[in-house]
Amino acid sequence: MSNELDGRSIIVTGAARGIGEAMARGLSAQGASLTIADIDAHAAEKVAASLREGGAQATAVAVDVSRRESVRGMIGAAVSAHGKLDAIFNNAGIAQTRPFLSITDEDWHRVMDVNGLGVLICMQEAIRQMIAQGHGGKVINTSSIAGKQGYEPLAHYSASKFAVVALTQAAARAFGKDGINVNAICPGVVATEMWKVIDKGFVDEGLTERDNQAFETFSADILLGRPSKSDDLTGVACFLASPASDYMTGQSLIVDGGMVLV
Template identity: 45%
Template sequence: MGRVQDRVVIVTGGAGGIGAAACRAIAAEGGRVLVADLDAAQARAVADDIVAAGGAAESTEVDVTDREQVRAMIDRAVDSFGELNVIFNNAGMNRPRGFMDVDQANFDEIVRVNTWGVIVCTQEAAKQMIAQGSGGKIVNTGSIASRQGFWDFVPYCVAKFGTLAVTQAAARGLVEHGITVNAFAPGVVDTPMWVGLNEDIRAIHDQPADADPMREFATGTLIGRPASPSEIAPFLVYLASSESDYMTGQMYMVDGGQVLV
């Protein structure tokens, strides 16, 4: 028996670094996974890998900010696997700018994906879980930027502080239905997201092409290096499993000791 045997788990942003690692780890523990992402081809590739390794997975294209598409994603999980037990709201993005250069378009885009997307996915997943009547688990993705403000990351910090607010509020409101809501907060994880972040940060600070802001930032952790996605994934299996049933409304740092709260 796996730790999440037969649980039906949707992972948004499942084609990306942390999301794909979560999909693989959950499937390896017996979960049935719907890999959901804007990038349909990469989501399909992750699902195909899982199936080739003997796991259960499907994939779907979704924009987490679009309610119709989110509804279709939930329906796809239920049609494929019969129910929905866990949603991992992991889809996210950032487009760093120095604070003085943030404009409304930059702000709106980042908050829309990272916070509004979490609200829409939580609402639609909760409707399905409430209708099933057997509880469920909602796991959100925060960040060290949910706990501290960073000059180049202000809309992202607002969005990720917002994810903490949504986590706490939804935990209070959904507990009567047996649904727990938690979040985890990574620090610096070596994923494709950092390709764009490194470029943006180098441009903001006029750094040379060989500068590596990701590694420089990670030296600020107690552990002193970035995490790999596979180091994060076991905690996500735990949050998806019955082992975490007594936990709700919390955001857990998994950040190598970058932020001490």
């Protein structure tokens, strides 16, 4: 086991399952002290408990990333459990399949509240803490290939993921002088509960005929020949939290097996 991240205090939001859980496990394996933050408190505690059973430092926190007081509580809990905050992965997100002309104002606000506003609030509160500590830090946001291309019928989701790229670039410009690196990861098609929601949406909207059809169609042309597993994202997550990426900021790295080539 490498200990590249020994002693680093790292929050991962949306870490109770899927990509966030895989990232948290990967970071933990490199010695980091984890705060497993999720709206699903019970599932978050299960992940934290399993990390502790393996001898790692981990604490679970219930958070709704779209609510500032809740996010402040999460930052406070991480600092009180691990003494400081070195990095935060703003990974929590939601998706919805809806044809362009059917997106309601309510749909827009629900998706943007979690994926856009939620990332902004978590960045602001974490960066305030890092500036107060005075020794920099790392902010890593989860965007998507949908933050690089607009996908129909995921227009509002795509807009929220473009917003994450914009927040990443703007904060990188603002806080480089404070030694804070801000980058994003853009996954492709990852086999998680989220894709089950997206896939069911395709069926419910009459856009596909059977379960898994949308997942298979989106995955068909991936250059590396298969859709992503959550574990495919842990390498780049560890890199962006580690000193190896100290001279990198403002970037949104596509990790999609070869779907969007820019």
